[in-house]
Amino acid sequence: MTGGQHADGSIDPAAVTRLLHAEGVVRTVVVTDEPGKYPRGVKWAPGVRVVHRDRLDEVQRELRAVPGVTVILYDQECAAEKRRKRKRGKAPDPVIRVHINEAVCEGCGDCGKKSNCLSVEPVETEFGRKTQIDQTSCNKDYSCLLGDCPSFMLVTPGKTTRRSLASVPPVGEPVLPTSADLVMVGIGGTGVVTVNQVLATAALLSGMDARALDQTGLSQKAGAVVSHLRITEKPTGHPGLVPSGAATGYLVFDALAATSPVNLGRCSPSRTHAVVSTSEVPTGRMIVDTAAVYPGREELLSAISGRTASLRAFDALDLAERLFGTTVAANFLIVGAAYQSGLLPLTSAAIEEAIRLNGTGVEMSIAAFHAGRAAVADPSWLAGAPVATAAVSSPLPLDEFSGELRRLLEVRVPDLVGYQNAAYASEYLSVVRSVASVDVEIAEAVARSLHKLMAYKDEYEVARLHLAESVESTFGSGAQVAFALHPPLLRAFGLRRKITLRRTAVPAFRVLRALRPVRGKWYDPFGYAGLRRTERALIGEYVSMIRSVLPLVTPSTRGTVLALAAAPLEIRGYEHIKEAAVARYRETVTTLLTTLDAAPQPTTAAR
Structure with a gap:
């Protein structure tokens, strides 16, 4: 893994293990991305095991308990060099591309931690930090799929139209230096x-x-x-x-x-x-x-x-x-x-x-x-033509709002209507309205945070967002899509890995999208999961907390109240990742409320 440089006189991994054994190494484990590439009969040193790189952490924990010198021999071609070979036609180029549905993504960073890949890039969006795959630099290693998230789509590109190269206006020659x-x-x-x-x-x-x-x-x-x-x-x-x-x-x-x-x-x-x-x-x-x-x-x-x-x-x-x-x-x-x-x-x-x-x-x-x-x-x-943007129409009246707050609501109110229904969006709007009557900037923070809490991504919402995602503009007409999912229900029954849904995905998603009116009802089949109960509870906790601190807003406490209003934006991820984020959020809220309690309280007249 030195960047593709040819090493004269190099020996194969099996010979390395024999040398290590001769030097007294008590145990060697070979970790590789392709365990199957070693044929039977390879002359490993005594006791050598070959495992997939996904088990690297397990191997490290195992070997740290073994007395004496142990070795992990990591055998994998430099991913960047492999990408170069593919560009030059010297290595097969996998067809499947990985695409992240940014609407489903929570921006938790777990895929980056799992893959340690710099093509898994954070990107700022209207709904906060998300993650995208830089298709140009992607090595097609696929390790990002190990991220505990349902946003990953496996795309087989369709028919792409060759883009004509940009028309560049003629320019005059510059004065050239001599050196x-x-x-x-x-x-x-x-x-x-x-x-x-x-x-x-x-x-x-x-x-x-x-x-x-x-x-x-x-x-x-x-x-x-x-x-x-x-x-x-x-x-x-x-x-x-x-x-x-x-x-x-x-x-x-x-x-x-x-x-x-x-x-x-x-x-x-x-x-x-x-x-x-x-x-x-x-x-x-x-x-x-x-x-x-x-x-x-x-x-x-x-x-x-x-x-x-x-x-x-x-x-x-x-x-x-x-x-x-x-x-x-x-x-x-x-x-x-x-x-x-x-x-x-x-x-x-x-x-x-x-x-x-x-x-x-x-x-x-x-x-x-x-x-x-x-x-x-x-x-x-260089500036080019301006990008046209479609006008946003809210299903609920927003005439009483203006500026940035109105812009936020024009995006989030229709989204909540699609998420559940107009009544659900009206509840959201009512809370934001009450906060805006006290402080518009705090209302903007509440508009962002309360939307995040109310639009929690359960099975129904993930299905709705995947159905709305189109990849043809990026991957060509007729691109075929599969979805890498780890459903919580199957996880509860002991499934430890993701499953890939292909032709059955879209019909299943349509059924789930149609069933979203049962969300939160006693007959919601997914509503009894611990995380779903937590997500619903967070909405009530947040609204109650905001209403309780609004009367305490003064010039000296305003910064603390703003921090409380924005705190839910740090809740990211799915399943255990989200549970850990919720615990941190509640600790943050407790600390901020303690700070607020210690601040001088406004007088009755001020209230």
């Missing part, structure tokens, strides 16, 4: 090193001298990668590493990595010109920690602009997705912008020829290069 000291900063697995190789090749094609250096270290996919490229008209004998403060061009493919003091140290406020992608790529911590947030865009740009003479910035991943339907060519948008900004001492013809020689994604990469040029030459083209 350049470039520093390119990005993350592993996105093609930073490839860009460096392409530009170095373009320099050689132009008869110039190019010295390149890639600092990849031990970076995994999405780990920081820094590439240096020094281009001169004649050989100088200088090394490829750009010295401190000597960079003329700072090409930023990932803004977070670019703010590292070491990387910024290559820049100079008097000579370095930066071209920056503002795209937010989640860090490893953000994948597993729902409390971790990406630094503010302005904060990152301020750090870079403070060490450079000029800065151009745009969201390269978003632009690539809009233009090409994939983020693969995002880096060449930055290259095009750098070229048009006069940072590259190369002709456009040389860069295009180097892209052709690279041989991967040629047409799209060249189109992205020209699109990046146009983004600099004509910023109005």
Whole structure:
């Protein structure tokens, strides 16, 4: 798992176990993603077992109790290298894609913890943090399916229409420098090193001298990668590493990595010109920690602009997705912008020829290069046409509300009508109305939190949301879908793994959706589960608590009441994950109420 480098003289896992046994290791367990790849008759050392990687935690717990030296031998091909082979046709490419229904997703982060995969990305939505799969970087490892969540869909892509490459307006040629000291900063697995190789090749094609250096270290996919490229008209004998403060061009493919003091140290406020992608790529911590947030865009740009003479910035991943339907060519948008900004001492013809020689994604990469040029030459083209949004119509009158509160209700009231009925939505609206008469900002927090509690995702709601999800716009006409589910009822009978529903899923979902009027009734077959009783109780607890604290709102207590109003937004997940989140929520509420009780109470007149 070293990133695909060929290791001369390497030995197979069985030979490694025999060496370990000869050295006195008392027990060795081989952990792999494909236990079946080892044929019978493999000469393992005595006592060696081969298990699936899903049992890694179990193996660790087992071996820690064994006296003496024990070894876990993890045998798996580097996932990023496997993805590269698939792109080049050197390895079979699995057909099945994993898609997360964001409406069903709770954003709990369990799939990220289970998979430790940086393609499982958090995304902010109208209903809070959710999770999505970055299809461009996905290694098709499928370990995210181990997440304890019913939002996963297994998609067999249908017939896709080849997207025509973006039409780019012609732009004039920039004034080219005679030399350049470039520093390119990005993350592993996105093609930073490839860009460096392409530009170095373009320099050689132009008869110039190019010295390149890639600092990849031990970076995994999405780990920081820094590439240096020094281009001169004649050989100088200088090394490829750009010295401190000597960079003329700072090409930023990932803004977070670019703010590292070491990387910024290559820049100079008097000579370095930066071209920056503002795209937010989640860090490893953000994948597993729902409390971790990406630094503010302005904060990152301020750090870079403070060490450079000029800065151009745009969201390269978003632009690539809009233009090409994939983020693969995002880096060449930055290259095009750098070229048009006069940072590259190369002709456009040389860069295009180097892209052709690279041989991967040629047409799209060249189109992205020209699109990046146009983004600099004509910023109005970069903005593109505005996205049309459909008007929202609420089934209940909302004329008494305005501003952000009305916007929140225009989304949430119709959703609750679909969730249960108009009477259910009216109960929600009544609570929000009473809070709004005291404090509009607190009412906005209540509108978000109470909707989350009232629209808890039971079997009926998961079915409704899956029926509303369409994947054809992403995966093509005729895409076939299966659902990876772990129904609570079957879980209660001892089923320890997910089941996959295919043709039977949609009819079953339709039946469940039709049965949602029985939700909460004495004859609700799912309503007696412990978690369902807790979810219903939370609604009453929250409404009662909000009504009790409203009379206590003063300038000094308002912040505490706001925190109480927003506290349910941290309740995420399904089954045991949600139960743990509910326990934390109740602890938070208890602490905040204690703080509120200790605050000076408003006088009767004030009330």
